Amino acid sequence: PGATASEIKKAYYKQAKLCHPDKHAGDAEATAKFQKLSTAYQVLSDPDSREKYDRDGPAGMEAKEVTMDPAIFFSLLFGSDRFVPWTGELNIAMQADHFS
Structure with missing residues (x-):
């Protein structure tokens, strides 16, 4: 929870190099791991998304139904x-x- 933007970016690139689909052609598990990692990075690298995730957890990141009068x-x-x-x-x- 207390990681800086720089620490998050560094950790993301380190893990992304290990499981990138280009390095593991045809490995569905590596592709899935990379996709989860990318999703996590998108949330954690954006201050607004990160605050929402910290407050509401994974459910807060799901798309909400928009209603209109x-x-x-x-x-x-x-x-x-x-x-x-x-x-x-x-x-x-x-x-x-x-x-x-």
């Missing part, structure tokens, strides 16, 4: 407010889901 969606999709009666009903239904 149906009224905004239909307004953007069709460029008008003429769907308000339907999106209003959808919005009420969406809000009801939060309480059940």
Whole structure:
């Protein structure tokens, strides 16, 4: 947890040399290890990603479902407010889901 950016980079390059797929052609295990190593380096080398990982663990790095207010969606999709009666009903239904 307390490694500096320089230490992380140095450790990554050291391990990457050992398991790089170019050095282990056809070795699926080496390829998988290199991919995991690269993913870890991407997280640890970016301060924002690293903070999120430290706070939330691996689950924090998974893609989250993005939700949008149906009224905004239909307004953007069709460029008008003429769907308000339907999106209003959808919005009420969406809000009801939060309480059940």
